[in-house]
Amino acid sequence: MSQSVQSELEDHVDLTEDDDPRFDCRTIYRNMELENSESGETSEFRCGSWRCYCCAHRMRMNLIEDLERLVEERPEMRRLLSLTIDEEVPGAPTDPDEQHEYLTDRWNALRTELTDHYGDLSYVWIRHEGDENGRPHIHLLVDRYLPQAQISMLAQRVGLGEVVDIRRVNARNAAHYLTSYLGKGALASLPKGLRRYGSSEDIDLDVRGSSPSHDDWRLMMDDYEIRRRESNDPLRREVTRSDLFAQKLNGGPVGLDPPPGEQ
Ligand SMILES: [Zn+2]
Structure with missing residues (x-):
């Protein structure tokens, strides 16, 4: 097309x-x-469209395939990080749609901080509609070790609160872990205009396929x-x-x- x-x-x-x-x-x-x-x-x-049953399914499968290929080609991409909202932080919204926007905005701020501290970071992120408490998440795959204490401090500085989790996974599990949040129908019910996934400039995810x-x-x-x-x-x-x-x-x-x- x-x-x-x-x-x-x-x-x-x-x-x-x-x-x-x-x-x-x-x-x-x-x-x-x-x-x-x-x-x-x-x-x-x-x-x-992500709201189309046919296209959402195809794009999700393409995204999974792309992530698996990425992790195979870039084995250093195996540090997982989860960002979410700390509702205790003053100014943090409680409405789910606003929470997604807030999370996106704060993730952009954190990315700036990370670039300042670590230089060019390679990453992939995928939005997760919400955990069992309905809190939206952003799951990240990054290419290097980030000390928990420092990332926590930076997250709090940008208004995310201390809720970060870093774990190292083996290459095969990394794609599986990220894509396990792309359950059937997931990503379709997010507010319109919201990005559902993204990556650093060096990584090209092509979900729409050739x-x-x-x-x-x-x-x-x-x-x-x-x-x-x-x-x-x-x-x-x-x-x-x-x-x-x-x-x-x-x-x-x-x-x-x-x-x-x-x-
Ligand atoms: Zn369609």
């Missing part, structure tokens, strides 16, 4: 509301496909609102952003009955 098609879609996905229900792009966008204007070749269209990446690819649809007079066939045309939005609201292609089994 071309970068421009992908980013248009990400913009589109950002139009969703926090309480937007989960969906499956294989149903909602079933009249759409990518088409190569040079060869006429077609390719399935996947929306790439897609056709030439500008020759266009997203096309069968428009059932505009039918040909002779045959009653839908009009084939290029998809616009408003099509994506309208179809999502409609729960499927506009002008077409829902498939059997749907409401």
Whole structure:
């Protein structure tokens, strides 16, 4: 898929509301496909949203695979660290959505402190929706030993409280440990616009997977609102952003009955 098609879609996905229900792009966008204007070749269209059952599952599996590969290639990436909120810290929010934002913000501050003290740190982080007490976490894999006392002090300095945990794991367990938080459906119900994982610049995690990446690819649809007079066939045309939005609201292609089994 071309970068421009992908980013248009990400913009589109950002139009969703926090309480937007989960969906499956294989149903909602079933009249759409990518088409190569040079060869006429077609390719399935996947929306790439974490709220989409189909795409969230695929992206989670891609992330797991990427992490396993990373830990194999970079065996030094095996120090695990968990950051969470200390509700005792003055100003720490109690609303879960605000807690996620706060945690992100404080993690950014801690990262600055760590860079000041340790230079360029290689890391991967994954957000965990909440532990048994519902407290959001960020789990980190870093490339070096960080003394517990110092990291605790730095965490407190940025407002995270002393709740950090460092453990050393063997390479195989590290990927397993991080991805064990990516349970089925996990990451889908987080507030919109919130990053779900990230890494230092030297590490490239590609969860969306490889897609056709030439500008020759266009997203096309069968428009059932505009039918040909002779045959009653839908009009084939290029998809616009408003099509994506309208179809999502409609729960499927506009002008077409829902498939059997749907409401
Ligand atoms: Zn999708």
